[in-house]
Amino acid sequence: MFRNREFRQFSLLFLVLVVLFSVVGFMLSLATGLLLLVSAAIFGAVFFLFTQKRYQSINRISSQIDLVLHNEERLFIEELDEGELSILQSEIVKMTQRIREQNEALKKEKAHLADSLADVAHQLRTPLTSANLTLSLLENSSEEAGRKAFVRETEELLVRMDWLLTALLKISRLDAGVVEFQNDPVEVEALLQTALRPLAIPMELRDLTVQLEVPEGAVIIGDMGWLAEALQNILKNGMESAGEKGEITIHCTDNPLFTQLEIQDSGPGFDPVDLPHLFERFYRGKSANATGFGIGLALSKMIIVRQGGSITAKNVPQGGALFTIRFPK
Known part of the structure; x- marks a missing residue:
């Protein structure tokens, strides 16, 4: 004293x-x-x-x-009587509670980071193992046709790894909050054409039909580049699900309240077990035939939600999967 x-x-x-x-x-x-x-x-x-x-x-x-x-x-x-010490006690309790919550959040973030690193290592190990095996077969192959096939397969594996690393970099930037989205008027027709352009050749090889139903003048406020990235991942998922001679239908609804995109494919739809986990990072589905890295849909949802939109997925009675994306006005 x-x-x-x-x-x-x-x-x-x-x-x-x-x-x-x-x-x-x-x-x-x-x-x-x-x-x-x-x-x-x-x-x-x-x-x-x-x-x-x-x-x-x-x-x-x-x-x-x-x-x-x-x-x-x-x-x-x-417990103290009302007064200065009581006020001090109340503020200290609030402070310690906040510190405790931050510590818990840091522990969860640390565990999530460790799990993510393990998932990334696992995802990279698969194509690397395949590439090493293919290169070994290429070394031991004496036929020209076989060697060309192994080279193409290796190139495809390298492309997949490049896409994986790029997607992971984008997700990390979104997680860190360093991405500044533009808030510009984006025409839905131009947005869909931008998203479909990189998929034109794979769709043509699969003889896949795309039907667009977009009202004239439909506009979304957002970032053209990032929205095209999100839609491209969803369209790629639909392309792989529809398979050979399949069909993808894109229907746009525009009203004073919201602009909505419905993307439906003619594939078999999702396994009901997978539906609640479709947008989870690194989730690849319970099916033994599941392909991909489990990143595309998670990245799409992050991009759409960060720009004020929402996205849901479900199976339709007539068959196929339906993604619904809505942006409020």
Whole structure:
């Protein structure tokens, strides 16, 4: 308590005043001097005991804060009457609760990062193993046709790895919050054509038909490049699901409340077990024939949601999968 400079200054001032008034009181009369001296002693003792109690409460709070800083799980602070210490106690409880929540979030983020790194390593190991095997077969192959086939297969594996690394980089940028989306008017027709352009050759090889139903003048407010990336991943999923001579239908609804895109393919649809997990990162489905890395749909959802939209997926009764993307006006 006496380590507090203000308390020492107050105590010194109090003693000076007691001596001064006591002297004046004794000069007037003995009774007046004694009364002033006794009153000052009682007031000083009460003030000292009250201040000592307050400092004891502050010391207990300080000790509990020190325990929290040394990773104590819980903070035990006695209930105090209304006043400055009660307000201080309330703020400290809020602070410790916030610190605890941040620590839990950091633990979950650390565990998520470890799981993500393990998933990335697993995803990269598969094409690398295939590439090594293909290169070994290429080395031992003497036929020209066989060697060309192995070279094409290796190129496809390298392209898949390049796409994986690029997608992971985009996801990491979105997770870090360093991506600044543009808020520009984007024509839906131009957006779909941009998303379909890189898939034109694979769709032609599969003899796949794409039907567009877009009202004239339909517009979405967002980032053209990132939205095209999101739609391209969804269209790629539909292309792989529809298979040979399949069909993809894209229907756009535009009204004063929202702009909605419905992308439907003619494939077999999703396994009901997979539906709740379609947009989870690295989820590849329970089917033994599942392909891909489980990143495309997760990336698409991140892009759409970060720009104020929503996306859902379901199976339709007549067969096939249906993705519904909605952007409010």
